[in-house]
Amino acid sequence: MAKLSAILLGDAMIPFQGFQAAWEKHLSPYGDIAFAGDWEPSWDKLQYRRLEVEKKGPEIEPCDPLVLREGKNASVLMGLFIAVSSSVMDAMPYLRIIGVSRAGLENVNVEEATRRGILVFNVMGRNAHAVSDFAVGMMLAECRNIARAFVSIKNGEWRKTFANSGNIPELGGKTVGIVGFGNIGRLVAKKLSGFETNTVVYDPYASAESIREAGCTPVDLEELFSTADFVTLHARLTDANKGMVNAELLGKMKPSAYLINTGRAGLVDQDALVESLREKRIMGAALDVFATEPIAKDSPFLALDNVTLTTHIAGTTSDALTNSPFLLASDIAEFLKNGAGKFIVNRDVLDDPAFRSWLETVRR
Structure with missing residues (x-):
């Protein structure tokens, strides 16, 4: 059985420790955390960066140095607002699963992920x-x-x-x-x-x-x-x-x-x-x-x-933020276990021969 290797990148809204705890609860049987850290720890900077990405898409962001340094062997990338662009995918040649603990997908280049055979998860209804x-x-x-x-x-x-x-x-x-x-x-x-x-x-x-x-x-x-x-x-x-x-x-x-x-x-x-x-x-x-x-x-x-x-706070409750990494990790685990993930965004990837071959090695 091939093991997953994960990069977990939190931010000021959901720090990496939340994703780390969710991985350990739901996904640790499938692999290890290669690196966990915060993509943008400053609350003020995060508000600006996420809004720009939501308006213009993830390609406006350069590949994060954490990804360049830590991501070359990782198969999973999880976070909240991390901009997942084509340059991020270039820096992670073994990437097979992207997971964001939010409903919006403005920060992920889903079209490019699908073209490369990378499965994308989000969390519908988290807030x-x-x-x-x-x-x-x-x-x-x-x-x-x-x-x-x-x-x-x-x-x-x-x-x-x-x-x-x-x-x-x-x-x-x-x-x-x-x-x-x-x-x-x-x-x-x-x-x-x-x-x-x-x-x-x-x-x-x-x-x-x-x-x-x-x-x-x-x-x-x-x-x-x-x-x-x-x-x-x-x-x-x-x-x-x-x-x-x-x-x-x-x-x-x-x-x-x-x-x-x-x-x-x-x-x-x-x-x-x-x-x-x-x-x-x-x-x-x-x-x-x-x-x-x-x-x-x-x-x-x-x-x-x-x-x-009001200051863009409609979705910001402790319950919604705390629970969302666990909802994401649980859904990915369900998919790996029996193919039952409900938050899969680009199901076309499930028919990709390279992805299917990789998935078999994970499930053995």
């Missing part, structure tokens, strides 16, 4: 509860002026009037539009059911039947934006939907409606949203994601009184 909790919280924070009231008290005021004072809603009986019905969107719908909302969904990849089974109504994008009292975005960013929430779509929203974005900033035309808020064409917005992070000091959002802003 779905965290983000869905936060999205519902953002709806309430914005429409009920929770954050603004707190700031007023901190500033020695006792504020009782706000931009929406003439029309402060309750969630009960309102129409909530969910854009994207994956793990997060489904949980948002489930949690909103306790508020007795009317929930409509747009997701071209989800069947109408599955949406109805969740107690929601499938609609097209224009109907969702024109009928919803709250629109919450949970779609993954692609070339096809970049900037899809544009001036035209925002113009279809009710003047009393709110936009919530805990997904990706790139889904929304930022200038169009600023204009809609400034002109009070919509009642408000709550945003956890921005085109530039940290948000620019001269951002026009900072001058608005009908928006709630």
Whole structure:
């Protein structure tokens, strides 16, 4: 039986010790850790680097010196935000498995991995509860002026009037539009059911039947934006939907409606949203994601009184971060044991003759 050799590269969000513990629990029977360390230990630098990679892809990053130094004999690379580019694969000629403990794959060149016969794993839904909790919280924070009231008290005021004072809603009986019905969107719908909302969904990849089974109504994008009292975005960013929430779509929203974005900033035309808020064409917005992070000091959002802003923290809970390396390692172990991995991204690799031959040596 051939043994795996792993490079584990954590970062400021999930340090390498988390991946090390997950390997020892689930994958130690299959091989050893060749090296474990942190790809980017600085929190501030990590926020910038990961956002740039999410916008431009992993090829913008040079191959990390840790990979160049430690990776030449390794067959497994695991991490969170490590940029896995073609140059990383060049530096790891025996690489057969890439695992990232997040749902997003912006930091992995999956096409190149598939071409080279390298199997890629991610962790779908690792922070779905965290983000869905936060999205519902953002709806309430914005429409009920929770954050603004707190700031007023901190500033020695006792504020009782706000931009929406003439029309402060309750969630009960309102129409909530969910854009994207994956793990997060489904949980948002489930949690909103306790508020007795009317929930409509747009997701071209989800069947109408599955949406109805969740107690929601499938609609097209224009109907969702024109009928919803709250629109919450949970779609993954692609070339096809970049900037899809544009001036035209925002113009279809009710003047009393709110936009919530805990997904990706790139889904929304930022200038169009600023204009809609400034002109009070919509009642408000709550945003956890921005085109530039940290948000620019001269951002026009900072001058608005009908928006709630947070620091890209929707998915950052201790539970989600701590558990994700273990979910990843467990799934890879299940695959090695019986082929049952549920988080495999590029299943075409399973038919690659070279990969199949390598896998046989691992399973003997």
